[in-house]
Amino acid sequence: MNIKQIIVATTLLAAAGAAMAEAPYPPETKFVSTKTRADVIAELQQAQANHEIASRNEYPIVRQPSTGLSRQEVKSEVQQAQRKSDSLYSGA
Numbered sequence: 001m002n003i004k005q006i007i008v009a010t011t012l013l014a015a016a017g018a019a020m021a022e023a024p025y026p027p028e029t030k031f032v033s034t035k036t037r038a039d040v041i042a043e044l045q046q047a048q049a050n051h052e053i054a055s056r057n058e059y060p061i062v063r064q065p066s067t068g069l070s071r072q073e074v075k076s077e078v079q080q081a082q083r084k085s086d087s088l089y090s091g092a
Contacts, residue, residue: 047053067074 044053069077
């Protein structure tokens with residue numbers, strides 16, 4: 001009697017496990033690329049030339065917008081701001 005109960009219990013356990021099996025999510029679909037190998041290599045080279053590829057711990061890449069000012073113009077703006085701040089309290 002014991003053997004029969006063990007066999008029945010094992011069969012029920014196997015059936016329950018099979019019934020609860022799930023399909024993989026998301027369903028596996030075959031990937032089909034729309035680009036050629038040459039296209040991908042060209043994109044990679046362009047990204048490397050624009051310094052858009054992160055290396056080490058440089059993620060996320062934040063690109064500063066260009067002001068269009070020359071170095072001399074920026075220096076003169078800084079000097080003007082320093083002259084204006086001399087009359088005001090600016091520090092501890």
